[in-house]
Amino acid sequence: MWELARRVPELTFLVVAIAVAYAAMAMFSAVEHTEVLTANEMWLILAASFLFSTLIAIVAVLGGVGGGVLFTPVMLGFTNVDTLLIRSTGLVVAMFSGLVSSGPFMRKGLADVRLVFYCAVPIIVGAILGAKAAIVLADTMGATGDAIVRLLLGGLLIFIAVMFVVGGSKTEYPVPRSLDGLSRRLAMRSTYWEESLAKPVTYHANRVLPGGLLFLAVGFVGGFFGLGGGWAVVPVLNLVMDVPLKVAAASSGVLLAIGNAAAIWPYITKGALIALFAAPWMLGQVVGGILGAHILARIRAGFVRQILIVLLFLTSIKLVVRGAETLFGFDVPLV
Amino acid sequence: MTMRDVERKLEEKIEHEIEHVEEVLEHELERPTVPKAAVLYGDIVYWGTILGSFVTVLGSILAFVTELNYLEPELVLSAIWEGRSVDEVWQQAGGERPDGHWYIRHLTRGDGLTMAGIALGVFVVVPGMLASTWHLLRERQRLFAGFGLTAAGITIAAMFA
Numbered sequence: 001m002w003e004l005a006r007r008v009p010e011l012t013f014l015v016v017a018i019a020v021a022y023a024a025m026a027m028f029s030a031v032e033h034t035e036v037l038t039a040n041e042m043w044l045i046l047a048a049s050f051l052f053s054t055l056i057a058i059v060a061v062l063g064g065v066g067g068g069v070l071f072t073p074v075m076l077g078f079t080n081v082d083t084l085l086i087r088s089t090g091l092v093v094a095m096f097s098g099l100v101s102s103g104p105f106m107r108k109g110l111a112d113v114r115l116v117f118y119c120a121v122p123i124i125v126g127a128i129l130g131a132k133a134a135i136v137l138a139d140t141m142g143a144t145g146d147a148i149v150r151l152l153l154g155g156l157l158i159f160i161a162v163m164f165v166v167g168g169s170k171t172e173y174p175v176p177r178s179l180d181g182l183s184r185r186l187a188m189r190s191t192y193w194e195e196s197l198a199k200p201v202t203y204h205a206n207r208v209l210p211g212g213l214l215f216l217a218v219g220f221v222g223g224f225f226g227l228g229g230g231w232a233v234v235p236v237l238n239l240v241m242d243v244p245l246k247v248a249a250a251s252s253g254v255l256l257a258i259g260n261a262a263a264i265w266p267y268i269t270k271g272a273l274i275a276l277f278a279a280p281w282m283l284g285q286v287v288g289g290i291l292g293a294h295i296l297a298r299i300r301a302g303f304v305r306q307i308l309i310v311l312l313f314l315t316s317i318k319l320v321v322r323g324a325e326t327l328f329g330f331d332v333p334l335v
Numbered sequence: 336m337t338m339r340d341v342e343r344k345l346e347e348k349i350e351h352e353i354e355h356v357e358e359v360l361e362h363e364l365e366r367p368t369v370p371k372a373a374v375l376y377g378d379i380v381y382w383g384t385i386l387g388s389f390v391t392v393l394g395s396i397l398a399f400v401t402e403l404n405y406l407e408p409e410l411v412l413s414a415i416w417e418g419r420s421v422d423e424v425w426q427q428a429g430g431e432r433p434d435g436h437w438y439i440r441h442l443t444r445g446d447g448l449t450m451a452g453i454a455l456g457v458f459v460v461v462p463g464m465l466a467s468t469w470h471l472l473r474e475r476q477r478l479f480a481g482f483g484l485t486a487a488g489i490t491i492a493a494m495f496a
Contacts, residue, residue: 010385014392021392025399036413043399045412080418096456099384102463106377109369113376113467117482120464124489128496138421186478191367200365257380258486261460265493268454271432272421275450276408279395282453286388 004294011290018283022047046280053284054291057097061292066230066256067285068094068222070311073157076150077318083146084138088267089278090226091131091260096282097289098230098257101250104293109192110250115205115243118188119251120258122212123229126219127263134224135270143326151323153225157316160231161309174242176206183208192247206242214240222256223263230256372474376467383459391452398445405441406430436494458494461487 005012025046031039053067060067072090075081105111137145176183188205205211214236222229233255237248267273324330398408406428414424425432438454441447468483 014385014388017389017392021396024396028400030400030402031409034409034413036417037409039409042409042412045416046395081415082418082420082424084421085415085424092453096384099380099456099459103377103381106373107369109367109373111373111377113370113373113471114476114479114482117464117467117471117479117486120486121482121489124486124493128489128493142420193366200367254377258460258464258490261457262486262490262493264457265490266496268450268457269433269435269494269496270421271425271434271437273450273453274411274415274421274424275394275438275446275453276398276411277415278453279391279449282391282456283388286384286456 004291008290008294011287014283015287018050018287022050046276049277050280050284053093053281054288055284056093057285057288058292060230061097061101061289066094066222066227066253067097067288068227068260069157069160069231071281072226073153073312073315073319076153077315077322082138083149084134084267084272085274085277087134087149087224087226088264088273089281091223091264091267092273092278092282093285094222094227094230095257095260095264096285097292098253098255098260100286100289101253101293102257105250105254108250110247111254112188112190112192112243112247112251114190115188115237115247116251116254116258118186118205118208119212119215119233119237119255122216123219123222123233123255123259124262126216126221127223127229127259128219128266130220130223130225131263131266133220134226135266135272138272147323147326149225149323150319151327153227154316154319154321154323156221156225156227157312157319161312161316163231163235165309172245173201173203174238174244176204176242179204179206180209190247192244194246201244203242203244203247207240211236211241219259219263222259229259370470370474372467372470372476375470376463379463379466380459383463384456387452387454387456387459389452390455391449394445394447394449394452396445398449401445403443404445405437405447408446411446461490464490 026043029039029043031042033039056067056070060070068090071093072086075086076083102111106113137149141148183204183206186208188208189202191200191202194201218229218232218236221227230252233252234248237243237251238245243251264273398404406425410428411424414427419427422432436454438447438450442451464483464487468480468487471480471483
């Protein structure tokens with residue numbers, strides 16, 4: 001831990017600043033009690049949000065997904081917070097760990113800037129359309145819209161969890177049998193240094209057109225549900241476009257940050273992102289994102305992935321039940 | 336085993352080690368240089384995010400320990416926790432739901448500064464993409480510079496849509 005503090009001084013300064021901030025907020029609070037919450041409860045919610053966000057960021061980085069895929073379903077399933085607020089904050093959670101990891105990944109040459117810029121265009125367009133659709137749905141359909149979102153998201157989570165279970169066929173260094181015409185013309189060929197092999201690995205992105213179309217869909221779903229799209233970006237890059245797994249994982253974080261950065265503006269300008277509520281989640285993602293990236297090498301990522309699968313299944317059940325209860329007016333006990 | 340056998344085995348082992356070191360050195364010489372466009376993007380986004388985080392921390396302190404806020408924090412948090420809609424949260428906490436970058440006019444207030452910190456963290460991808468695009472253009476990678484410029488353009492458009 002001391003080694004990490006010495007190597008990444010900006011992280012140390014940030015953690016100290018956050019600790020001082022929360023201590024000051026507890027000791028010199030000017031916030032008054034309301035009928036709903038006491039001042040201490042409000043502080044506790046913010047502090048717990050920061051800690052929970054840090055934990056989510058670490059698990060998300062180790063599990064190879066964006067944080068939104070955990071935050072949004074858990075908050076939708078287990079709290080009363082408005083779905084639009086959860087989805088906008090979910091994008092903050094989905095993007096900030098990706099933003100801070102952009103620096104190390106780019107400097108190491110793991111994320112391919114040309115590949116990222118090519119995929120960024122469809123993912124941004126999809127994400128903005130998704131965010132706009134979410135705001136329209138919330139403004140026009142109210143509680144019914146909320147129930148539909150919970151139900152659809154529950155179904156999507158089951159799909160993602162199943163994808164994680166059966167998705168063991170990922171290829172570390174895929175070699176395309178033949179390149180299609182557009183991929184050959186775009187020549188997205190690159191080389192990176194593979195530390196584990198102590199030698200350079202060259203790859204050529206393939207099937208760039210279907211890949212681009214898939215990113216449009218991934219962007220829309222991520223922007224609409226506030227999930228980000230980490231669960232889908234790596235499989236598209238690795239399985240569809242024949243990008244090595246390590247480059248796919250690194251490029252995924254960078255790509256998500258770009259896509260979500262565009263999707264979040266409609267939420268910010270329409271007041272659907274509330275600063276005081278989102279701030280601890282953002283800070284937790286920055287701290288957890290840096291921590292997760294540094295402990296990645298020392299932990300069994302497979303174990304974290306199993307925890308993630310269980311969490312996704314449990315949350316999806318809760319979401320489907322909550323959505324169905326509101327839509328069809330029945331009550332499921334014990335769930 | 337005679338002394339000569341031991342010597343021969345040692346020689347073989349040393350030769351093998353030398354071959355291995357030569358192979359590693361050969362690969363090290365092949366270590367690809369990281370494109371400047373990628374390093375530029377990564378550095379701008381990383382340090383911009385860190386800066387945005389410090390601004391957010393400062394804003395959060397201001398919001399909680401002073402009464403300098405656009406919306407009353409206790410009413411905001413209570414309304415959110417109660418499950419109120421976005422419109423109701425703004426109305427209940429004493430403001431109108433905004434249409435635009437409201438926080439820029441309230442940078443001296445806690446919640447305005449907090450929002451500005453988050454917005455700065457989100458915004459940094461734009462200068463990152465533009466700087467990277469500029470470098471791709473200098474390297475005559477016009478097509479990918481075009482993708483970068485398009486992505487930056489759409490993000491800027493989303494900020495003002």
